[in-house]
Amino acid sequence: MSDIIIPTDPMLHKMLLVANLYYRDKLSQQQIAQKLNISRPWVSKLLTRAEEVGIVKIEIVSPYSGNHELEDLLSKKYDLKRVFISQNNHSAEDALALAAAQYFLSELKNDDTVGVGWGTSVSRLISQTPAASFPDVHVVPLAGSFGNTISHFPNFSALRLSETIGATACALHTPALCASEEEYRTLLANSAVQKVLYQAEHADILLLGIGAFEDSVSPQYGVFNQDNIDLLKKQDAMGDVALQYFNKSGQKIDIDATRYLIKADIFKASANARISIGIAEGLHKVQMIHTALKLKLVNALFTSEETALALLGL
Helix, strand or coil: CCCCCCCCCHHHHHHHHHHHHHHHCCCCHHHHHHHHCCCHHHHHHHHHHHHHCCCCCCCCCCCCCCCHHHHHHHHHHHCCCEEEEECCCCCHHHHHHHHHHHHHHHHCCCCCEEEECCCHHHHHHHHHCCCCCCCCCEEEECECECCCCHHHCHHHHHHHHHHHCCCEECCCCCECECCCHHHHHHHHCCHHHHHHHHHHHCCCEEEEEEEEHHHHCCCCCCCCCHHHHHHHHHCCEEEEECCEEEECCCCECCCHHHHCECECCHHHHHHHCCEEEEECCCHHHHHHHHHHHHCCCCCEEEEEHHHHHHHHCC
16 A cells, blocks of 8 residues: 655655656756755655555556456467457557567577467568567477478577577478478488477467468468469368468368478477467458467467457367
8 A cells, every 4th residue: 555645745745846857847867866966766766656645647558458358268268378358450560470479588488499470470470579688599490391481480580580689599490391201211310400400399488470371472471382282172171380280170180291300299399388378360260260379289379359249269
């Protein structure tokens, strides 16, 4: 409980004066100290005291505030550690990326390993992550190389995130999709590849996109050729999480096109991770998001209000 302010207390007048100069007139603490002929630490103490006794009340009004009621409902339905729901507007994607980036940094510990997925959502999260210094954090990709847009490469995303947060990173020097079982087994037998995949499957934090099938097989990603895409369509493919594809019944798809992918096992990775952050929105992704949440592949969801309402209706 804050102390009662006595009007005759000389501290009251000093607190009011300093608070007005700092919050209303926008003077720095050093400028106030010079103006009033007091020390800067004393200015800081007066401002702190002004907050404690209620002279100053700070409220953070964010354009990225979520819908707390919907967040609570989704959290309970899927037993999630964190849910953030943005409003349905043109800035929703930026809001999700920023909120996810802030949550990621708030949960990151000095010796963590971070597993990085792929796609537009993950790329946006990394772009919204502020510079930091975590020299003992290690960042690893969750899959080998693919795609025609470098910003979406798992390797590039891992390196870019490591540079942003001052961490170390490694790369998977293999293609994501192997042309044959022989190539797959040869690459998987490489000790360097095994080491990266092991680190990815034992990461402390995962950054994941949740892709609808139509998006994940688009030309910009270039994971599969047309023959493989046709095979996946025959399997009623719905989408993927970290290149693990699922059909519309929520079951894993196991065909040559998916069997010979150099990637971390997302089931192992999610089971071992302390936090697995999923970023996805849009009605065309609702069933895939539901599957990812139901299978516990994600325990922190960042989505839109429209998507959240559809998930609650399932």
